[in-house]
Amino acid sequence: MINLPDTVFVLIAGMMLIAAAGAVWLKNVFYNALCLIACLFGVACLFIYLNAEFLAVMQVIIYIGAIAVAILFVIMLSHPMARRHAERSGATLARSAVLAGALFALLAKAVLSAAWVRGSSGGDSTRAIGRALLGESVLPFEIVSVVLLAAIIGALVISRNR
Known part of the structure; x- marks a missing residue:
């Protein structure tokens, strides 16, 4: 019997596999980055599926919002799309x-032979992280925020x- 959580997981995993294959096999660097x-x-969708909302938000902000956009800027500013692509031989593809x-x-052997432990639903992880950051870890959190602000101001200066 097919249930909704399994269907959602299969759809997300299928989308990820198609996107990963496109990142490897497409010949245009811009499309690889997309x-x-x-x-x-x-x-990030899988993190939401696993009830790890904080990790999903960090995935979107850090990896998609910062790193991937920086990669796109580098690609668009350096114009590598006009370059010729190296030819792929049959022997290289076979290897x-x-x-x-x-x-x-x-990897399949490692996954199938591993002893998986079912995790416990620890409640609201985002609330626990927020309380930890603004509770006993407030001083290091504020120091990091001041250092990041100084780095942003330095980059602007x-x-x-120029």
């Missing part, structure tokens, strides 16, 4: 397929001088 963003968004198959078999 597929990477889609795959990272799928990871890659054998290596990928061996890696898949190794450096970019203004």
